Structure formats: structure tokens, C-alpha cells
Ligand SMILES: Nc1ncnc2c1ncn2[C@@H]1O[C@H](COP(=O)(O)OP(=O)(O)O)[C@@H](O)[C@H]1O
């Protein structure tokens with residue numbers, strides 16, 4: 001479904017991604033893990049069309065995306081829930097959700113999206129008229145994920161969904177990501193929380209200073225000695 005081939009990205013000539021390749025099949029949950037500053041967000045932003053490529057290509061559902069702007073990628077089913085959530089804090093929960101549906105032309109799709117959000121997270125229903133900025137970190141993350149789902153993605157990319165979320169809610173959010181995958185939506189997850197990210201992934205890639213240094217099934221990487229020492233403190 002997604003084929004990232006030898007992409008390179010730099011910020012003011014300083015390379016952030018050096019020749020990165022990876023792929024996702026329809027229905028998979030794939031994680032990219034690695035410490036802070038190693039290029040995880042840069043990779044997602046490049047796929048979403050928010051960072052220009054210095055080289056390489058991104059092919060989504062068989063189509064080369066070069067030259068296709070970010071909003072057109074959303075229309076094609078490629079959606080990013082960005083790092084730090086980027087909600088509109090002064091707008092209500094429901095207004096934020098509706099803004100996520102800017103690519104939807106059908107009222108029914110919008111109603112379905114709201115139903116999914118409110119059934120999955122009843123707290124969002126209770127607070128639907130409240131300003132998004134008044135929600136807790138975990139609730140805001142729920143809202144950000146549901147806003148991403150409003151545009152009916154085929155591939156949902158999540159950048160650090162456990163960021164700023166209380167530990168007891170992290171499990172809840174990761175369970176929801178699994179539930180989203182079970183609805184047939186392919187997931188590309190980026191996380192610093194290596195243990196959690198490997199637990200829920202079918203496959204994972206380890207990124208270090210802008211390069212993929214290891215890949216494998218989530219289970220194999222969890223059991224890998226190098227990973228355990230470097231990222232899990234075991
Ligand atoms: N807007 C930016 N301008 C300049 N450098 C940046 C910018 N965003 C990220 N970088 C640099 O690119 C590298 C990768 O960053 P990032 O993709 O955010 O890493 P991660 O998401 O893994 O923490 C880091 O060295 C970071 O300092």
C-alpha cells in the first residue's frame with residue numbers, strides 16, 4: 001500500500017533522513033521507533049507532503065506522490081495525526097471533529113465519523129460543546145485521532161500518540177489504535193515509547209540518526225538483545 005524508497009530530507013542542508021526505505025501492506029500496523037531527534041516525525045511529514053524530498057520517492061496505492069500537495073494526499077486516504085496534536089483549542093470538540101472532515105462531501109460520512117468518535121470515547125460526546133483546549137492531554141489525543149479518522153483514511157499515520165498522556169490512558173489509546181486497524185485501516189505509528197510501540201506492531205523499523213538500522217516483527221524486536229539494552233533498559 002505504501003512504498004517509501006530511498007528518501008532523503010534535510011533542513012537547511014543538514015540531513016535529517018538519509019536514504020530511508022520501508023513499506024506497508026494493506027491492513028498492517030507498522031511502527032517506526034527510535035529516540036528523540038532521530039527523524040521519525042520528519043519521515044511522517046515527508047510522506048504526508050509537508051517536508052520536501054531531496055531524493056527518493058513515496059508511492060501510495062501504486063501512485064507516485066511527488067508533486068501531489070498535502071491536502072490532495074488526504075483526499076487519497078493518507079492522513080497524518082501530527083506530533084503535539086495541533087487541535088484548535090478555542091473551538092469545541094465537535095467543531096474540531098468536523099474540521100477533520102474537510103475532504104468529505106457526504107453528510108452521512110460526517111455523521112458516521114462523529115458516531116465512531118462518540119461511541120469509542122463517550123467522554124468526547126459528553127464534552128462535545130466544550131473547548132478542545134480544556135480537555136486533558138489524553139482526551140485531546142483521543143480527539144486528535146478521531147479528527148484524523150473523520151477524513152476516512154486508508155492509511156493513518158500517528159506521531160507520538162502517547163505524548164502528554166497519563167500512563168493509565170496510554171493503554172486505552174493504544175487499544176483504540178488496534179481497534180482502528182481491525183476496521184481495515186492501515187497504521188503507521190511513530191513512538192518514543194519503544195516497548196509499547198513494538199507490542200502493538202505487526203512489524204517495526206528502528207531509526208537512528210536518519211537511517212533505518214534494524215527491522216523485524218514487533219515480537220522479534222522485543223526479544224532482541226540489542227533493542228532491549230538500547231531502548232528498553234533491560
Ligand atoms: N523544522 C526543523 N528545522 C531544523 N531542523 C529540524 C526541524 N525539524 C526537525 N529538525 C531536526 O531534524 C532531526 C530529526 O528530527 P525529528 O524528525 O523531529 O525527530 P524525531 O521525531 O525522531 O524526534 C533532528 O536533528 C531535528 O533537530
Ligand SMILES: [Mg+2]
Pocket residue numbers: 040041042083159160
Ligand atoms: Mg518527533
